[in-house]
Amino acid sequence: MADRVAEKPWRVLEFYSGIGGMRYSLMASGVVAEVVEAFEINDVANDVYQHNFGHRPHQGNIQSLTAADLDKYNADAWLLSPPCQPYTRQGLQKHSGDARASSFLKILELIPHTAKPPQMLFVENVVGFETSDTHMEMIDTLTKSDYVTQEFILSPLQFGVPYSRPRYFCLAKRKPLSFQSQHNNNKLLWSPGPLYGRDDQVEFGKCQAEEGFENLLESCEPVEKFLDSTAQVNGEPGSFDESENGTRECDRQEEDPVSDSVHQYLVPLSLIERWGNAMDIVYPDSKRCCCFTKSYYRYVKGTGSLLATVQVCSSFLQYCFSLFASAYRESTMTTQPKIKGKESCLKEQRLRYFTPREVANFHSFPEDFEFPKQISLRQRYAMLGNSLSVAVVSPLLRYLFSSPVLTVEEGNSK
Numbered sequence: 001m002a003d004r005v006a007e008k009p010w011r012v013l014e015f016y017s018g019i020g021g022m023r024y025s026l027m028a029s030g031v032v033a034e035v036v037e038a039f040e041i042n043d044v045a046n047d048v049y050q051h052n053f054g055h056r057p058h059q060g061n062i063q064s065l066t067a068a069d070l071d072k073y074n075a076d077a078w079l080l081s082p083p084c085q086p087y088t089r090q091g092l093q094k095h096s097g098d099a100r101a102s103s104f105l106k107i108l109e110l111i112p113h114t115a116k117p118p119q120m121l122f123v124e125n126v127v128g129f130e131t132s133d134t135h136m137e138m139i140d141t142l143t144k145s146d147y148v149t150q151e152f153i154l155s156p157l158q159f160g161v162p163y164s165r166p167r168y169f170c171l172a173k174r175k176p177l178s179f180q181s182q183h184n185n186n187k188l189l190w191s192p193g194p195l196y197g198r199d200d201q202v203e204f205g206k207c208q209a210e211e212g213f214e215n216l217l218e219s220c221e222p223v224e225k226f227l228d229s230t231a232q233v234n235g236e237p238g239s240f241d242e243s244e245n246g247t248r249e250c251d252r253q254e255e256d257p258v259s260d261s262v263h264q265y266l267v268p269l270s271l272i273e274r275w276g277n278a279m280d281i282v283y284p285d286s287k288r289c290c291c292f293t294k295s296y297y298r299y300v301k302g303t304g305s306l307l308a309t310v311q312v313c314s315s316f317l318q319y320c321f322s323l324f325a326s327a328y329r330e331s332t333m334t335t336q337p338k339i340k341g342k343e344s345c346l347k348e349q350r351l352r353y354f355t356p357r358e359v360a361n362f363h364s365f366p367e368d369f370e371f372p373k374q375i376s377l378r379q380r381y382a383m384l385g386n387s388l389s390v391a392v393v394s395p396l397l398r399y400l401f402s403s404p405v406l407t408v409e410e411g412n413s414k
Ligand SMILES: C[S@@+](CC[C@H](N)C(=O)[O-])C[C@H]1O[C@@H](n2cnc3c(N)ncnc32)[C@H](O)[C@@H]1O
Pocket: 016, 017, 018, 019, 020, 021, 022, 039, 040, 041, 042, 045, 060, 061, 062, 063, 081, 082, 083, 084, 103, 383, 386, 387, 388
């Protein structure tokens, strides 16, 4: 960056902009950049984006963009967080065969047809993307179009945030640009070492990396640092309808704006009775919580952690529960055996959902991020579940945009 002539802002296009996690990451990265356009199909997400950035993304299907459309923006960098459903472990894993992969494949196809291909690309997706045929297609297109890539799988846990959300990232630079740590070219790394100029930490094996994540817990802040002081609930659990499969009916929340009552976040006793054994419970002093998905608050199983607001169990019992919960999460078990005493203990702990503001805190969104009033609770959780960790993406973007080789002539030619 420092080499770039007169700090002219990089011109950036943001694809699949959602509620703007990528834009917040770019802002937090310190890169001198201007988002010249954002693209997003979901108009509710566009309401949130406009509310926070004063700019409404181009609403429409990215698949219908042409090379000529993109050439108009004369962009230096494209940032993309395409849909992850084709690649998630919980899904059918149809990869490029899934219709939701088509718009990203189309964007890749356009690269060689643009008058001036972007100098830098950044792609975010779920773990699993790296083994897909879409990934092969992406690397093939980028290589043929003169890009070098560095790929990462990183979690907020590696950045001091007590939040497990490992994600795949691809950073690509078009020659003659190059990365600072060039010996990591064309590698998939499980360590943020190169981002900080530490070239010693490269390429872990998958298992080591996952163990590595667990080892990082002690260096994370406690969950209580991410809590919203206005959501400290002490009331009785609410009584909500629930359906047979562990969902709670959310039509009420979908129609109504979010109320000021903190009781809406309490977990109903009926859900605890039925699903207590499958719940991931964390405490204010915990150093980890589970990934919040877009189904958080609608489903309790595997969608994100719940917070115990009253600590009544002995620490030994808590320890047993947490050991059991992590064994369960990592196993392939479909039904969870009962732990005697857990359910009654959970009932006394006044479990609650993390509020959307707290989920935004775990994503390291800035304090001034907010939802417009009319956005329902269900929509808030859904859009946050689709978003990304600013704590992880901002150093990656800083690393991507830092350029050790840009000469004065190249800078002038922009
Ligand atoms: C993984 S999310 C990205 C979220 C975003 N990075 C954020 O911070 O909120 C994918 C987004 O792409 C949008 N999307 C999916 N397919 C699309 C398409 N064909 N055209 C435009 N937007 C699309 C979805 O509505 C969703 O908001």
